[in-house]
Every structure is written in C-alpha cells, then in structure tokens.
Amino acid sequence: PWGKPTKGARTRHNKATDKFIIRSRHAKKKR
16 A cells, blocks of 8 residues: 555654654644
C-alpha cells in the first residue's frame, strides 16, 4: 500500500515526525 511516494511514505520513514506530518497536513486542511 505504501507504493506511492505520498504522505504515507514520509510518515512510514519518519516515525518521529510521523505524527507531526499527519497533524500538519490535517491542521492545514482544517484551517
């Protein structure tokens, strides 16, 4: 499922910034 280089790949690779990236993306969409 992680074949496309999208937010998924980034989150999978960066475990530390995983939640940060997700939160950032969601926050931007919400705001």
